[in-house]
Amino acid sequence: MIENILNQMTLEEQVSLLAGADFWTTVPVERLGIPKIKVTDGPNGARGAGSLVAGVKATCFPVAIALGATWNPELVKRMGVSLAGQAKSKGASVLLAPTVNIHRSGLNGRNFECYSEDPLLTASLAVAYIQGVQSGGVAATIKHFAGNESEIERQTMSSDIDERSLREIYLLPFEQAVKKAGVMAVMSSYNRLNGTYTSEHPWLLTDVLRKEWGFDGIVMSDWFGSHSTADTVNAGLDLEMPGPSRDRGEKLVKAVHDGEVKAETVRDAARRILTLLERVGALETAPDLAESSLDLPEDRALIRQIGAEGAVLLKNEGILPLARTSLDSIAVVGPNAGVARVMGGGSAQIAAHYTVSPLQGIRAALSDANSVHHAAGCSNNRLVEVFAGDIEVEYFTGRALEGTPVHTERADKGEFFWFDLPSPDLDPANFSARITGKFVPSDSGEHIFGMTNAGLAKLSIDGKLVVNGYDGWTRGDNYFGTANSEQRQGLELEAGRSYTLTIDYCSPADTADGIHLTAIRFGVEKALGDAAIDEAVARAADCDVALVFVGREGQWDSEGLDLPDMRLPGRQEELIEKVAAVNANTVVVLQTGGPVEMPWLDKVQAVLQIWYTGQELGNAVADVLFGDAEPGGRLPQTFPKSLSDNSAITGNPLVYPGQDGHVRYDEGVFVGYRHHDSHGVEPLFPFGFGLGYTQFSWGEAKASSTVLGEDGITVTVDVTNTGARKGADVVQLYVRPLASAVLRPEKELRAFAKLELAAGETATATLTVTLRDLSFFDVAAKAFRSEAGNYELLIAANAADIRSRIAIVNPAEWLGHVTDPLSEGHSHRSEPGHAQ
Template sequence: MTDTLQGPHTHPDLHDLLDRMTLEEQVSLLAGADFWRTAAVPRLNIPQLKVSDGPAGVRGGGPLVGGVKTAAYPVGIALGSSWNVDLLHEIGASLAREALDKGAGVLLAPTINVLRSALNGRNFENYAEDPVLTGRLAVAYVHGLQQNGVAATPKHFAGNESEYQRGTISSDIPERALRELYLRPFEMVVREADPWAIMTAYNRLDGVYCSEHPWLLQTVLREEWGFTGLVMSDWGGTHSAAESTRAGLDLEMPGPARARADLLQEAQRDPATAAAVRERAHAVLRLIERTGTFTHPRDVSDAAERDTDHPGTRALIRRAGAESMVLLKNTGLLPLAPGRTVAVIGPNASAAQIMGGGSAQMNAHRAVSPLDGLRESGHATRVSTAVGCDNDKYLPVPQVPVRITYRAQEGGAETARDERSQAEVMWFQYPQGVDPRAFHATLTLTVHAPHDGTYDFSLASAGHSRLQLNGDTLVDNWEAWTPGATYFGFGSDEVRGQRHLNAGPHELVVTFSPNDFQNGIAGFNAVRVGFRPEPAEDSVRQAAALAAQADYAVVCVGTNGDWETEGVDRWGLDLPGRQNELVQAVLNANPHTVVLLQTGGPVTMPWLARAPAVLQAWFPGQEAGHAIADVLYGHADPGGRLPQTFPATLKDDPTHPLTPDVQYPGENGHVEYREGLYTGYRHVDRHGVTPLYPFGHGLSYTTFEVSNAQLSAPTLTAGESVTVHVQVKNTGTRAGSTVVQLYVHDRESRLERPHKELKAFAKIHLDPGQIGSVTLPVGMRDLAYHDPAAHAWVAEAGDFDLLIGQSSADLPLTVHLTLDTPWSEPTR
């Protein structure tokens, strides 16, 4: 055997390369080298491949907070609201360039779990409650990314529809619901876009961990769907060595190997495991090849990452943000007239809520708040502002420099120093000589008290922590540390303290040390300091008084990345804190008030009847304030349509009975999907409930009429397809867009089916008075349901209604289609 197979810039024969590898070298490829990189085999010039978190930006190899700057795009549910496959393709292509800037050949995106519940903590990362809408958008995103040389990694496969106990809980899903709802977007993206990688979910599926589920990874993914890419675990989501390897999991992440630490010994004892190792190693090599890394090895070090702010990216994010915004209600107040005074009120007025929390966080090039955007637009003669109330789940993190001193143990000699840009530190990398499992850190920072008064302080940490001011302990999170809701469930809950401060600077000292809480990701440590003046009791009244003095008020309410985050589900449906009180007070003070919502999912709106205009802006990326101003002043049409039903109350959500149970959030390690097929608008149809806003709803600044639906053929033979041509007219006085939606209703079927199911949609932009048309395809799978007993997709001969309109509750057109012969497609 020679020591080298190929030079650094050649295109290898992968099977020959495998033949030349030792079993130990093959095994080495099946777990990461570190948090973000695969292992290299220098003897054979096999390079490392770097992966990076997405899906709304490319963070690179840095921490979840801080790190190299990058572009922040609208979050998943915002892009889902666009209903625009061309836009998703464009964003995928733009993200590929961002990934290459960070030396990454793989983006851990898109997130395509279907929205089952209103309380999923990662609602904001996913596209929609409907599998077809989710799948169509995901296909476009993956095409845009991979056509530019970066691998997509659709996630989380499968059954990760909530965050409660996600690391261990079993999602028990009836097979029809699993096939028709939760697997369908993955099937679409595999068959139509050929993703180069897929990430497994943390949870179990019907009792078996997804990362070692032979039916899921081999039978369905590879054999039925023809998947040819790599399957990787979520971070810390591998639970066995030989078993996961034989089941079809190619890559354990992160590294070094934990669950697969003994894989070499197991493979040496068992020929079947050794054969599986070779197959899994081939998948790793193929991913390296597909990303061009053999022929053009990248510098995968974090030091080589570029923070280029590309021309055109800001404009794309701004345009995408506006196209994602859903105008829920408008009685004529919007768009705002220029040359008037505006009061921008609320906790999200001057705070730019551009992203959700968890692994979706990044250090954005910039963050434009609604206040910034309205002021910089130049359309108002005066822009005033007041907070009114807070919406903090955790106290705000001081954005000040933090000096860190490391010692091997408390009182020991200094071993290293570091500096961070804010008072939240997540350690993914450590200075040389620091043991991630045994160190003592002292963090020093200075906060400024703007006035004499009472101030709140807090600590939350994955590890023991203590906060001191002038030698006195303010917050003790050391002796009584217990696991809580922060840091994906690996950290404590927030612990608070309070002190009276004089105006001026004050030095804070935090001591930190890892604890013995094992979390599956070796050496994950974090600490967060919070600091805030105690809110004034009459702050709501003061804000309302300011609003009364302006021509217009824009009240900016909602949540932030602490509420909408990975690792913990949403708090409920009511806006946190005193925000509903604030909205009511501002509406009372100024009838010309726009309610600007920024959330990651549905919320209740007890003030809705009195509000003349409500705009759902989601978390629209770094250009948030500019996109918001564009829509408020009519420079951009609000292009969004709801991708998720907004229930009027939590009891109307199909997964939420009056008391928690096994249906949600789960009991005794199981969550049962008892609602089956009936989520979202399907639940609304079946039970006759009236949602706050229906799936697909959204207003434009103009009006549209859909008419003259023409079916290419009234009768269909098994295996064929038809198209529906629909005329669309802009009947208003402004340019704008709408989404034409087609739902299928099966008049009679052997198995019960939802009343209607979305099967096709098209977005169209028209000038005033312009007439256009859209073409909507309908094929066999659009008419079919899954029959578990037959192990097949089945479309029964008979009559179907194709319902067409502009939302699930607005379907004025019906065309009739007859399938003259039955059709089926076996799944195995």
């Protein structure tokens, strides 16, 4: 069928398939019955074609690091199945997820959007996610291929990574997604890899992805992430996004006629696009692109379950779980207590059906909501609190706010991200808008107004210019680097008085290469000072227990920028210490997209890391705090004692954050726990760590053999729940080479199993080790090499808690070719001393 269609297509029609029609859809060829299909952002929901901050409501699932903390591929697969239904509700056939870049520095703005520092854990969860999504007839898109471990200058930065590290750490999740899950789409990253943009990297896209791994799906660019015509097509980039095309269309037709691109290369790419349409059923039935809101009770329950399974109990001096009957009063304080921080920022954002804050969840879990006393204490937002209230928006043609508005609409939030403008008469490159609203402060005193804009804007109060985002505008760190840094100005306001806010906005005149967006965000807040901390401390002093909800929010953990450090922003550390000084029963609940330093750790009774757990946040955290659910998570990323303990933070800017357009991965394969183990750097909390509410007893690990053969070795461990309640434990298997011709990590995760056991129940964890699990990548041989010799299998509860050791022998050297399937692999063995 596909070959027949291709035979009927003109060169121009084939070329038309190789770029988007607009931001979210592909180009149809109506003459031949080829429909357009829609793609939608994930990975913690399906947003559809709406803006990042509006649009049709969608189900908001936990972020990827929370999934990583579950160590539960089957649970992640169930989420993938649900996401396929969510994508279809938005008329989408392709979900732009999962994100599988590696937790390298601890500061990556998209750390929350990735699973783990470990490639095996990442790969296992990604495979499950993809299988779930694609079982529902929706294509998954694994991203970002490859080397996108930082947001700093990500559109131009070259990630300089040696091939061994690439193969062992950064490419493994992609390899498994292709070979095990049959992923249908891959998205290239913005950055360069060893000097070449990944969107035009023949070695990456053709030699490795297609020829070695056998990938037969499509490769698409990240949005505005392609930079050429012939180079991208020849390298293997099938789809330029978004549309309309900038580098293809007539330019590509001309490149074929000029001999820069072969006609067969275009035909091959068009074939892959048509194959994708066939796989998602679009060639049989043209998809309905209409969007609807799908809010299912089973999705709500699943989100709540994932939230608990991914919650990591880092410390507990016996205070958790809280006993409802013995508590007369609870202080719920902190900047993340009364606000539902349910997701990170950037392209992962969606308009959730609803959100439940921790304060709401705790009050709902108690029979007497009056026993809960709340105070924010301090703030932690990076940007001024967004304006909320009735807003009128008038749109004009041209950039001068002249003439009669071509469209007028109402809104309730001071943030606009215009993927699509509300009238066909408006040109994204040549329009303006006047935004008007009323603000009535509840308290007198200085209020801070803030605004950031992709485009030019001025904010006035009662006709007086207050924030100037027009004169001297320069690109900053908002909206993926297309907006200026937030401009702020203080103003004394009177309580109860109505003030008129007016924002005059015009679209960007900047036509430089890169991402082109039109967006604005403005807000106002009364700064919290000493009085707010004093109020929170007073509330805590009078209560039986103090729950302090701290962390970050989606303006810190966000695409487009990295974190400045690993400390809690604002005065949160001060708040924790002052609350702990007046209440001996202080519990800290953390919401971050990655590790934080904890200088206050010894002063509190318990620490619970809950990440960003989606729309059921408050209910999930209440389930864990009151013991209705087990905190089932284990850390997917090492928490260092200090930022300087991280392998990428060496003091050399070339290693991080980058210098002169290059960031050099000098640590090689020694990322995360591999670095801490091998260099003797004690972490604050090790990789794989997590406490629970029950106790487990492990039997001695047993191996099917001590000699590794073609079929591998199977290790079994009996685990018994010796406590009084149901719980879950994770058995982790690491491989340790006793000698090697190359420098290798002390140990590496090679298998894991999560067991959920009732009180008194015993179950067996079964773990398999293969020849490739013993290997390192031999660059000269272009193969994974398992040296003959002695190894240890380490059975552990986490990277620092080894429970059993099994000595094994690999009797003969083995080479695993890059083309081998992962499930069994062809063996290429030689006797010791006869290297092949």
